[in-house]
Amino acid sequence: MNNAFGNIIGFILLAVMLFVVPVRIKSEERRITEKMYLYTELTQLCEQVKNTGVLTDYTYENLCRMTGNILSVYKVEIWSLNGDGSITVSDEITDCLENNGKFTFKQGDFIRIVIKAKDEVKAYCGGMVKYNEGG
Numbered sequence: 166m167n168n169a170f171g172n173i174i175g176f177i178l179l180a181v182m183l184f185v186v187p188v189r190i191k192s193e194e195r196r197i198t199e200k201m202y203l204y205t206e207l208t209q210l211c212e213q214v215k216n217t218g219v220l221t222d223y224t225y226e227n228l229c230r231m232t233g234n235i236l237s238v239y240k241v242e243i244w245s246l247n248g249d250g251s252i253t254v255s256d257e258i259t260d261c262l263e264n265n266g267k268f269t270f271k272q273g274d275f276i277r278i279v280i281k282a283k284d285e286v287k288a289y290c291g292g293m294v295k296y297n298e299g300g
Contacts, residue, residue, distance in 0.1 A: 203239075203280050203288040206231050211278050211290035218270045218297030222262040232280060239280050239287065246275040272297040 210228050214220050220243070232239040245253040248271060261268045270276060277291035 200287060203232060204290070207278055207280055207288045207290045211276070211292065214270065214276060214278075215292050215294055216296060218272060218274075218294045219267055220258070220262065220270070221267045225259070225262055239282050242279045242281065244277045244279075245270060246277075247271065248273045270294045270297065 206228060210224055213224065225241070225243075229241055232241065242255040243258045244255060245258065247253060258268050272294055274294045275291065276294060277289060279289040280287045
C-alpha cells in the first residue's frame with residue numbers, strides 16, 4: 166500500500182514538473198516580452214514628441230492601435246507640465262488632437278506618457294520638450 170501511495174505522489178509531482186512549470190515559465194516570458202514591446206513603442210513616440218514638440222493625431226492613433234493589438238486592454242494617458250506650472254491633462258490633449266489634428270507643446274514643457282492596464286502602469290516615458298517646430 167505504501168508503495169502505491171508513493172507512486173501516486175510521484176506521478177502527481179511528475180505531472181506538475183512536466184506541465185505546470187513550463188506553462189508558468191512561458192507565461193512569464195510572454196509578460197516580459199509584452200512589457201518590452203510596449204516600452205519600445207512608447208519610447209519611440211515620446212522621443213519624437215520631445216524632439217519636435219508636436220503630437221499628431223496620426224502618431225497618437227498609431228500608438229493606440231499598436232497597443233490595442235495585444236490581448237489586454239490598455240489606456241494611453243498623456244500629461245504635460247507647462248513652463249508656467251500649469252498641468253495639461255490627457256483629456257484636454259486628446260480633445261485638441263480630435264479637433265485640430267495635432268497638439269503643440271512649448272519648448273521646456275515636461276511631458277509624461279503612460280500606458281495602463283486597468284489600474285496597473287505597464288510602461289511610462291517622459292521628458293522635457295527640447296525643440297518646438299510646431300510654432
